[in-house]
Amino acid sequence: MIRLNRNSLIAVAVVASLGLGGAAVAAVNAKSVIETRQNNFKTIGRSMKEINDNLRSSSPNMAAVASNAAVIRGLAPRVESWFPRGTGPEAGVKTEALATIWSDPSGFAAAARRLEPEAAKLEALARAGDVAGARAQVRQVGASCGGCHDKYKAD
């Protein structure tokens, strides 16, 4: 029979509260990681819209296209780092990140890494003032968003 004296009870209580506290800290972290991630993707979406709005007009502002492509190009290499373990559906925070991100890390990495080179190409075309080229290339940028979202994001 296990005998619990006062000291061991205190020890158990301390360990348990540390565990709970740790879980709470992890939850707070997951929440802030997810919020930051969502804000970053919104920045990408906002830039993408600016690019599309311009390219759809008859006289696009190519400087604006280039600067927004640069925003996407700058954020793209960081995408993988926005998905630390514990920030998926299990975090208990509203997120559309699917568990496949962590069960298929190499597939996810490959899909995420498609964005940067496509955005860089768009930026270069826009800086060169190539409207037709930029209009074609923006589809590739969009496809790299969709390529990742199809497999690794809900909806």
Add this chain to the structure above:
Amino acid sequence: MNETPTPVWDFPTRLFHWSLVILVLVAWITAGEQMAIHRAAGYALAGLLAFRLWWGLAGGSTARFTDFVRGPSAIRAYLRASREGAAEEKAGHNPLGALSVLAILGMVGLQVLLGLFSIDEDGFEGGPLSDRIDFELAQQVAEWHELSFRILQGLIVLHLAAVAYYALKRREDIIRPMITGVRRFQGPVQGLVRAPLWKFLVGVLIAIAVGYAVSRGFRLG
């Protein structure tokens, strides 16, 4: 039983009805997937609604709003009469069905309108007026676009339930008349009065013009 075949729906009204069915289905199936087709379905629906508004003013008698849009007291009277089995036979929409017509037309219109301003989360696929508002608002509108489709789906379910009610409880097939244009009544009923062909052609032109203008986000020339 003395059943008299009576014309109730003219060809343009039937064409409108089944085009609406097909386009709503196409828009539903392609939503979020085949966005080029989804947008095209939306533009076609805008043209189709414009046609229906024209036909509601200038079309065959049973398609005209003045023929079937009734106030609350007329609807109550109709419900009372039909509960007693004394509702007058009539070619065209009954006062209660008229509400369904207006609700579905209104919701399809709202659906198209919201779609024009919507954008997807990638900022990539958007309606022709999405560039007039910022990303956050266009995303919000896209959520309303989804929500209003749920309401439209509810209205369609109600409509199908009414059709099933006619078939099962009242033993009346109201699907066939929407295909053939002809319905059998127990007694003589004033049938449809058709509109001339040129009014239909004007309606087709209106539909094409509106569909095109909407597809361009009203930026013409």
